[in-house]
Amino acid sequence: MNVAAVVLVFLMLISQCKMEEEKSTGFPVPHHGFAELPVPDDNPMRPEAIALGRKLFFDPLLSRDSSISCGSCHFPEKAFTDGRSVSIGVKGRKGTRNAPTLYNVAYHPYFFLEGGNPVLETQMLGPLETPEEMDFNMVELTRRLEKHPEYPSLFAEAFPDRTVEPYTISRAIAAYERSLLSGNSDFDQFYFFGDSSVLSKEQLRGWQIFKTSCTHCHSSFTLSHFKFENIGLYEHYEDYGRMRVTRDTADWGKVKTPTLRNIALTAPYMHDGSMHSLREVIEHYNQGGKDHPNKSPLIQPLNLSDTDKDALEAFLHALTDVSIN
Ligand code: HEC
Ligand code: HEC
Incomplete structure (x- = not known):
């Protein structure tokens, strides 16, 4: 084989890999400098799931007294931070840490300051259950969403074959968070x-x-x-x-x-x-x-x-x- 042929085969292999990479996530990243979006097999980036996750993220129903949402501490216009030294949760309870940006959070190998949680799907249990944040829990949240006039049909669209359940709630929110990409500076x-x-x-x-x-x-x-x-x-x-x-x-x-x-x-x-x-x-x-x-x-x-x-x-x-x- 001459050099040109070797180069051609090599190029074909790369372009094939590239196509597979795109196929495997199907989600656009800001530009070529970004790595492929890491997406777990059990939570593909379906538009219906992302839209449902967005609605949940900004819904105060996720807190015990329906007073605050995830978006109360992660404002989009502040790159998903809250402008406070430390966050304030339900009933004005003060936390001890500053809310970090959620842009490009899909690329973090683990979450929280100490990196105690490697899975975005389960990260939300932290704020949901912490008394200084939302002071709620998955069991009661699931019941609340099941009885809601809109959510059950949105869950059915986002996750055919499944229901309103912790599995789908956590996946929808994580899919929305993975879609928060920023690379246009x-x-x-x-x-x-x-x-x-x-x-x-x-x-x-x-x-x-x-x-x-x-x-x-x-x-x-x-x-x-x-x-x-x-x-x-x-x-x-x-x-x-x-x-x-x-x-x-x-x-x-x-x-x-x-x-x-x-x-x-x-x-x-x-x-x-x-x-x-x-x-x-x-x-x-x-x-x-x-x-x-x-x-x-x-x-x-x-x-x-x-x-x-x-x-x-x-x-x-x-x-x-x-x-x-
Ligand atoms: C040894 C690794 C390291 C180096 C070198 C370093 N940083 Fe940092 N930087 C960190 C860590 C870790 C934090 C978070 C510290 C904390 O919150 O206690 C941080 C925090 C920051 C923050 C605040 C981020 C936020 O969201 O609150 C800024 C701004 C920053 N660094 C800028 C810089 C600049 C500018 C330089 C170079 C002059 C620099 N860093 C060098 C590791 C580093
Ligand atoms: C009361 C304010 C508050 C609420 C409500 C809140 N967060 Fe946060 N969030 C924080 C703070 C503060 C941290 C930093 C905590 C830490 O590192 O221990 C954080 C950290 C995170 C992180 C980890 C980011 C990283 O860099 O590791 C993610 C992801 C996140 N929040 C998503 C959410 C989601 C999803 C919800 C809703 C279910 C939510 N947050 C609700 C304040 C809040």
Whole structure:
């Protein structure tokens, strides 16, 4: 076989794989820089299921006193965060953690700060049952939805052969969450489409700083490697973080690295919402964080000038999806 023939066969194989990839999910992702959407076999991305999941997500019937919905703490216009330091659930009960963005949540290998749950379908049991959030449960929710004038027929359309049941409730919500994709920022135009004209000179300078100091952890198209890191926010952490799962003190204060996509829309920042502006975050990294035995060795003083800090901040604004709002 000559070289051209080998190349041709190779190309045919790749294009075949590509077609299979598209066939296997059938759900469009923002652009070529995104990996194929991970979709479990038992919960295909059917439009009827996604629409039902959306309705459930924004329905306060999911809380015990019908006062709050998932969307009460995950607002679409704030990239599915709530603008509060820590979330407030039923009867004004305060939680201890900041609500994270749900965009691109399909790509997370596990959920919550400590990564205690690897399955999106079961994640919703957390907020549903937590007393400081919805304070409800699947059994009573199922009964409530069964008696509802609209839901039973919507479930029948979304899941032929099944009924209103925990299996279908959790799958509909997870399908909707997987459909929340965001990849239309100036950064995407610059990085994945090679158009540097969309970034200002200042933002390009900020990108250089970001590339050197931040992409060890805020990496890939998700802008997170999703590993657990302690960034020296405190000398003493109230929140155990990853240690809640491992029971190992070496994991105290380590939390799942958050994405930085849409970061300008999701203040306040950090797991407890303790930082109110991007500038405050940049000052934290510039100082190299506080002393903590578990602090990542990557967190070191950066010695940035004020111009550098401005540039880094300007770059972080280029991560906002221009199609939100
Ligand atoms: C009272 C406010 C509140 C309500 C209501 C709420 N959430 Fe959340 N959500 C949060 C907070 C706070 C966190 C972070 C919790 C943590 O890491 O322990 C979170 C985390 C999540 C995560 C994990 C994201 C990640 O990065 O790991 C998902 C997914 C999620 N919520 C979906 C939902 C769904 C679905 C509902 C409705 C069934 C819901 N939330 C209801 C506040 C809320
Ligand atoms: C060692 C890994 C690591 C490095 C390096 C790193 N980060 Fe982070 N970043 C994290 C983790 C983990 C958190 C969450 C910490 C927490 O909530 O306790 C975080 C949080 C953030 C947040 C707040 C996110 C939110 O949704 O609240 C911003 C903004 C941020 N980092 C920007 C940066 C910038 C800018 C740099 C470079 C100067 C950087 N990070 C370097 C791991 C890292």
